[in-house]
Amino acid sequence: MKRIARLDPITAEQIAAGEVIERPGSVVKELVENALDAGATEIQVELTHGGKSLISVTDNGHGIVRDDLALALERHATSKITRFDDLLALSSLGFRGEALAAISIAGSLTMLSRAKTSVEAFQVQVGREPEAVTHGHFLGSPYGTRVRVENLFSQMPARLKFLKSPPSELSFVREWIERLSLTHPAVGFKLISDGRTTLQLKAGQTELERVRTILAGNDDFPIQVADSRDEGRGDSYPRVKLYWVQGLSLAQSRKILQVVNGRVLKDRFLQQAILSPLKQSFLPGQFPAIALFLEADPATIDVNVHPTKTEVRFLESGRVFQAIASLGETLISKRGAPAFVAGPGLPVSLGGSHDGIVEIRSGDAARVIGSDAAFLATPSNARSESFRSKDRFTAPFQFQAVSPSQVSSSGAGTVPESAIEPVVEQQQRPHPFPEMQFARYTGVAFQTYILYDLGREMVIIDQHAAHERIRYETLKARLSDSSRALNAQILLVPEVVSIESQKMRIVSKNLETLNSRGFEAEAFGDEKILVRAVPAEWGTDSLKTRLASLFDRLSEPDFDGSLIDETLFEALASEACHSAVRAHDALTRDQAESITSALFRCEHPWNCPHGRPTVVRVPESRFSEWFLRLV
Ligand code: ADP
Ligand code: MG
Numbered sequence: 094m095k096r097i098a099r100l101d102p103i104t105a106e107q108i109a110a111g112e113v114i115e116r117p118g119s120v121v122k123e124l125v126e127n128a129l130d131a132g133a134t135e136i137q138v139e140l141t142h143g144g145k146s147l148i149s150v151t152d153n154g155h156g157i158v159r160d161d162l163a164l165a166l167e168r169h170a171t172s173k174i175t176r177f178d179d180l181l182a183l184s185s186l187g188f189r190g191e192a193l194a195a196i197s198i199a200g201s202l203t204m205l206s207r208a209k210t211s212v213e214a215f216q217v218q219v220g221r222e223p224e225a226v227t228h229g230h231f232l233g234s235p236y237g238t239r240v241r242v243e244n245l246f247s248q249m250p251a252r253l254k255f256l257k258s259p260p261s262e263l264s265f266v267r268e269w270i271e272r273l274s275l276t277h278p279a280v281g282f283k284l285i286s287d288g289r290t291t292l293q294l295k296a297g298q299t300e301l302e303r304v305r306t307i308l309a310g311n312d313d314f315p316i317q318v319a320d321s322r323d324e325g326r327g328d329s330y331p332r333v334k335l336y337w338v339q340g341l342s343l344a345q346s347r348k349i350l351q352v353v354n355g356r357v358l359k360d361r362f363l364q365q366a367i368l369s370p371l372k373q374s375f376l377p378g379q380f381p382a383i384a385l386f387l388e389a390d391p392a393t394i395d396v397n398v399h400p401t402k403t404e405v406r407f408l409e410s411g412r413v414f415q416a417i418a419s420l421g422e423t424l425i426s427k428r429g430a431p432a433f434v435a436g437p438g439l440p441v442s443l444g445g446s447h448d449g450i451v452e453i454r455s456g457d458a459a460r461v462i463g464s465d466a467a468f469l470a471t472p473s474n475a476r477s478e479s480f481r482s483k484d485r486f487t488a489p490f491q492f493q494a495v496s497p498s499q500v501s502s503s504g505a506g507t508v509p510e511s512a513i514e515p516v517v518e519q520q521q522r523p524h525p526f527p528e529m530q531f532a533r534y535t536g537v538a539f540q541t542y543i544l545y546d547l548g549r550e551m552v553i554i555d556q557h558a559a560h561e562r563i564r565y566e567t568l569k570a571r572l573s574d575s576s577r578a579l580n581a582q583i584l585l586v587p588e589v590v591s592i593e594s595q596k597m598r599i600v601s602k603n604l605e606t607l608n609s610r611g612f613e614a615e616a617f618g619d620e621k622i623l624v625r626a627v628p629a630e631w632g633t634d635s636l637k638t639r640l641a642s643l644f645d646r647l648s649e650p651d652f653d654g655s656l657i658d659e660t661l662f663e664a665l666a667s668e669a670c671h672s673a674v675r676a677h678d679a680l681t682r683d684q685a686e687s688i689t690s691a692l693f694r695c696e697h698p699w700n701c702p703h704g705r706p707t708v709v710r711v712p713e714s715r716f717s718e719w720f721l722r723l724v
Pocket of ligand 1: 154187188
């Protein structure tokens, strides 16, 4: 048995420092927070080798008086709070009084500062007395502070080993500056790496301008804003504001930004709340560019739950989640304009394609364009009777605008009119894209894309993706409607699905719920499930495979019974895809227009259930660019 001994102070300090300082980005975060707390209006960050050799942060804030300089470097030394209770009404970013101490253990730190009240600038290093230095101008102001950190982790080889290449470390630094800059749009920021300016944010921006710069760069993506105050939720807490760059889809989640009471966070709970309403608009592995600004009663937030202060705890977490998620919902469904705007470069080259997704890179933003490769890859003649006239679903109300002549003209490659059924009737909601009501139909291109002229832009609707969305919502509405869910379809021959015996126990727990949703399924021995009926909406195509994958989901050890509906909906998405009009199916004008109008009656019109866009807008100005017209 090992005996207990006190850690020597150096080891203990190194451990504590390690919690705060993980990489150059964390040093920059802490130093920039200090500069912001000091009221700086200009902040400059300089790096060499991604910050591995040098990190220098200069500000024009109020500075530090000589007598406090050495103290600032000590652990638990702060000017921001004096008592624990001060945390309840905190307005500064720092409060733990340990950042400078931690940084000075992780690397060699020099701090030069001239206080507003002093005529001289003083410089201090750990363990040394501050000395007067003659120079002392800081970013256009005679006072301010400069902190230099050299050779980060040179005394901590275990940490050094985990640092990435200079470009990766530089991008972490840049990310932190971008995040922090959101809380202070009036402050100017400059990032210089190995002598080159890599980021410059103008001083004096508004919140919207700053958000736009950070989230969308210089691209002309529309930014959607929703504010709980404008949604009739008064000025009660929590106040939520969301800025969403519509049409931007990124492979990483780094443009999901969170600001809570002026503090930048990277909080998983908040991330989930932000993503929950957007989930079905994004393919797995794709993320939105969105910024959350949340104001909550300071007394209901604990900011002191993590050494890096990037997480908080909410007293009323349910309310906070709800407030964020419902505003997000508003943002995408009511205000939603089409989820996608075609950017420059679109008609020239589509770049590399994989998994049916074409990415066009512009800067570091990847736009995802739906291109249903699976369908495109199928020769169109194999499609000629791909649409199943034995369509199993009878429309709740008929496809409105079909004239008799069109019905009789449906031949090979065309779509029987019963195939396109409008979404089940729902409560009136405002048209998500009101301009479409005045759009001029201009035809279908490639038997795949329905085109509209909107005066100043062209609107392109993917007939398959759109119909998939419509089918999905119709099926989902029917499944959720309990009176119809009982509408089981008895199978002529029951399906027997095999299942591993140890999974059987979990599945059988869920069978009862399943049976209340239009299934008739029962355990059959201890390795089989006998299915006598499925909901009519499920259809019977490749039923065994779909049942097997359903039971597979239900048998996951942590499967939560309350997720059963969600699981059924997922299964519906693939059924919706199956039964929807395909690319290259010839549509009549009425069918095309009816897809369009049914699409905009959907709850989530902008994406198919797999997250691909249904609508693309191309502004007229883009056409002018292609044709080299001067505009
Ligand atoms: P905290 O920010 O939690 O107070 P720090 O270790 O980051 O702890 O900083 C210690 C103290 O040093 C701060 O409370 C502040 O008074 C002072 N300080 C640090 N950086 C600056 C700066 N750039 N300008 C003015 N004062 C600073
Ligand atoms: Mg600090």
